[in-house]
Amino acid sequence: MKNLLLIAYLDLKESIRANWFLIYSVVFGGLIALFFIAGITESQVMGFSGLSRLLLMYIQVTIIILPIFILVTTVRSISGDRDSHILEYMLSFPISLKQYYWGKVFGRFITVFLPVFMAMVFAIGYGAFKGASIPWNIFFLYTGLLFAMSSAFLGIAFFISSSVKSSEMALGLSFFVWIFLLAFIDIALISLMLQNRMSEELILSIAMLNPMEIFRVAAISLFDPELTVMGPVAFTILDTMSQGVFVLLSILYPVIVGVLFAFLGYRVFTKKDLV
Amino acid sequence: MIETTNLTKKFGKTVSLQRVSVTFNKGDAIALMGANGAGKTTLIRLIMGYYHPTEGQVRIKGADPITERVEILHSVSFVPQLPPPIKLSLSELIAYICKSSGVDKELIFHYAHEMKLDIKPNLHKSFFTLSGGMKQKFLIAVSLAKESEIMIYDEPTANLDPKARDDFYRLIQSKEQEKLSLFVTHRIEEVKGIVNRQIYMDLGEITSDEAC
Ligand SMILES: Nc1ncnc2c1ncn2[C@@H]1O[C@H](COP(=O)(O)OP(=O)(O)OP(=O)(O)O)[C@@H](O)[C@H]1O
Ligand SMILES: [Mg+2]
Numbered sequence: 001m002k003n004l005l006l007i008a009y010l011d012l013k014e015s016i017r018a019n020w021f022l023i024y025s026v027v028f029g030g031l032i033a034l035f036f037i038a039g040i041t042e043s044q045v046m047g048f049s050g051l052s053r054l055l056l057m058y059i060q061v062t063i064i065i066l067p068i069f070i071l072v073t074t075v076r077s078i079s080g081d082r083d084s085h086i087l088e089y090m091l092s093f094p095i096s097l098k099q100y101y102w103g104k105v106f107g108r109f110i111t112v113f114l115p116v117f118m119a120m121v122f123a124i125g126y127g128a129f130k131g132a133s134i135p136w137n138i139f140f141l142y143t144g145l146l147f148a149m150s151s152a153f154l155g156i157a158f159f160i161s162s163s164v165k166s167s168e169m170a171l172g173l174s175f176f177v178w179i180f181l182l183a184f185i186d187i188a189l190i191s192l193m194l195q196n197r198m199s200e201e202l203i204l205s206i207a208m209l210n211p212m213e214i215f216r217v218a219a220i221s222l223f224d225p226e227l228t229v230m231g232p233v234a235f236t237i238l239d240t241m242s243q244g245v246f247v248l249l250s251i252l253y254p255v256i257v258g259v260l261f262a263f264l265g266y267r268v269f270t271k272k273d274l275v
Numbered sequence: 276m277i278e279t280t281n282l283t284k285k286f287g288k289t290v291s292l293q294r295v296s297v298t299f300n301k302g303d304a305i306a307l308m309g310a311n312g313a314g315k316t317t318l319i320r321l322i323m324g325y326y327h328p329t330e331g332q333v334r335i336k337g338a339d340p341i342t343e344r345v346e347i348l349h350s351v352s353f354v355p356q357l358p359p360p361i362k363l364s365l366s367e368l369i370a371y372i373c374k375s376s377g378v379d380k381e382l383i384f385h386y387a388h389e390m391k392l393d394i395k396p397n398l399h400k401s402f403f404t405l406s407g408g409m410k411q412k413f414l415i416a417v418s419l420a421k422e423s424e425i426m427i428y429d430e431p432t433a434n435l436d437p438k439a440r441d442d443f444y445r446l447i448q449s450k451e452q453e454k455l456s457l458f459v460t461h462r463i464e465e466v467k468g469i470v471n472r473q474i475y476m477d478l479g480e481i482t483s484d485e486a487c
Contacts, residue, residue, distance in 0.1 A: 006374050014362050085359040089414075092323060092355075093375045094348040274325040 003095050007103025008110070011077075015111040020073050024112075027069075028119040031061060036126065051127040052135040052223075055120065059142050059219045062116060063212065064182065066146075067153045070112050071174035074157035077104055078269065079167040088275040097270050105158055105262055113150040117143060138222055141247060145215055148254040152211045155258030159265035162272075181212045211254040218250035276301050276425060276455050277322060281331035284317050284479075291317040293479040294331065301424070304456045306466045309476035315459045316356055318476070319429055323353060335425070349376065352418035356429040356459070358410035360403035365394060365413070368402050378420050386416035390442050407434040415443055419450060426456040432465065444469055 015021050032054075040054045078101075081087040091100065120142060128134055156177060164170045189203050207213045221243060241249075277299040284292040292314045299305060307315050320326045321333055324340030324347070333340055335347050361368060373380050387394045392412040397405065405413065411434045418426060426447075432440045447456065448469050460466050463473070467487075475483045 003375055006371065010363060010367055010371060013367060017362075085355060085357060086361050088320075088325065088355055089353075089359045089361065090371070091325070092348065092351070092353040093372060094345045095375050096345050271327075273327055275320060 001099075003099040004103040004106065007095070007100055008107035011104050011107030012110055015107070021111060021115075024069055024073065025115040027065070028062070028116050029122065031058060032119045032123045032126075035123075050132045050135075051123065052138055054123060054127070055135065055138050055142055056219065056223070058120065058123065059145065060216075062146070063149070063215045063219065066112075066116060066149055067181070067212065068175070068178045070150065070153040071157050071160075071178055072171065074108050074112065074154055075161050075170040075174045076167040077108060078158065078161040078265075079164055079170045082275060083167050085275065091274060097274075098266070101158075101162075101266050101269050105154065108158075109150060109154055112154060113147060116146050116150070120146070141218070141222055144247075144251040145218055148251045148258075149211070149215055151258035152254035152261075153258070155261035155265070159261040159268070162265040162269040181210055185210050185213070211257055214250045214253060218247060221246055221250070276336055278334045279318075279321070279331065280334075282318070282321060282328055282333060283330040284314075284321060284326055285329045290479050292321065295479075295481055296331075297474070297481060297484070299455055299457065301453065301455055303472055304451055304470045305458065305472045305474055306463060306470040307457060307459045307474050307476065308461065308463060309482075313476040314479040315476055316429055317479075319353075319427055319457070319459065322427065323351070324348075350424040352421045352423040352426045354411070354414045354418050354428045354431045356433070358407065358414055358434075362401055362403060364399050364401055365405075366398040369398075372417055372421075376421055378417070378422075382420035382422075383416050386419040386446065387413060389446055390416055390439060392416065408436060408439065411435055412439060415446075419446060424454055426450075426454060428457065429459045430461070431458070432460075432462075440465065 035054050035057060040057060078087070081090070091097075120139070124134055124139055157174065160170050160173050160177070164173060185207070189207055192198055193200065193203055208217075278297075280296050282292055282295040283290070295314075295318065307318070309315055317326070321328055322335070322340060324333075324344050327341065336350070338347055340347050363371065369380060369383060372378050372383070384394055390412040392409055394413070394416075397409075402410065402413070411431060415431055418428070432443060435443065444465070451469065458466055458470065471486060473483075473485050473487055474481055
């Protein structure tokens, strides 16, 4: 445990010094700042306004860019160290592979989760200071969603990182995973739907296996389900499931996906040549 | 202390190590030599537990270096062929080493000083920003401070100036008793004075193994 925390701490320090971390924090903090400057909180669109609207916009942008940020920055953490022979030296000390791997995962989790979370806290704080009312239920839901999203993609990234041979390969694969989840699945399912080959329920459940789709629907689930901004998928789901169950599912399922992939990555890490 | 039996390692079709059976004992100081690509580094990585053998096995003090890595690595010091571009600062790297291996920090400073490396003004610097020779001196200082029974050096003097090489061999000599040390080298004249056994490798096999 002591060694695990040591590795997490050192990874954290290394990340904070790295350029990518700065860009990462500036992007998400800047997003919030931009929303305030653009006056999103003052506009009234389709019934929701103020901070709720700002948080909704934030989470919608985040759903798209957070996964690729996490994948690109994390996917090299094991494979890059292997390529550059850093692993060869660091693992010549009596540290178990378990402590090393999970220490890295833990340290990375903090680096990817904290900036996106803090940006939201900043929004709440600044909004409150400006006298807006704070939508706590949305804030808590989105905290859960960000947590789940970070877990899911971090797990996938670590799996890729320990599985592939080189860090370039890892990078390529992470782009593929992102595009695949972001667009290909939807396009494929829509075309299936149009052809009427499969029942709508089946297509919907396939869509829901994709964590990115879950996040999209969950992000708007607290708003009025009658709203036209929601796609047909979201509408059907919120219609068939109670809101509470769905919210729980939307957080639990991606966390499980992430933990599962992280475990697979650990298995591969211990079973393959280390350097 | 270290025993390999029929140790074989293949990477795809390349056979890097072929049925190597060898025993290294306490008190041995070995020069491991051979042409580039002979399989020296591969042998060392198998001993360190980094590679899974294709066939055969490695035993260090009777234990498997992969499944018992933590216990075994407590008694092994290792300096790799190339100093890796570690991004941690020297003080962080020292913290990692001291906390994970119970090494005395002052001892690292002591041996670094003996190697003519002044650590104190460089503590906040990233390890990879040091010069090649400085990196190697640091890794050597750590390997000595760890006070291990087994010392493994994969061409440790490649980047060192002649003065530093002398320092290194002087320090090694003063610590060699009751230990097992293994030096990969291409310059036998350099290690002649400190080794008592010479092993030559070629094409993944041990071609000669003589006391000297
Ligand atoms: N990870 C790897 N994948 C594929 N082939 C490898 C790998 N590591 C080593 N080899 C091959 O195994 C052979 C032995 O390599 P090794 O690094 O053990 O040689 P060496 O004796 O240390 O050489 P040098 O004196 O140049 O350091 C070489 O032909 C090398 O190409
Ligand atoms: Mg070599």
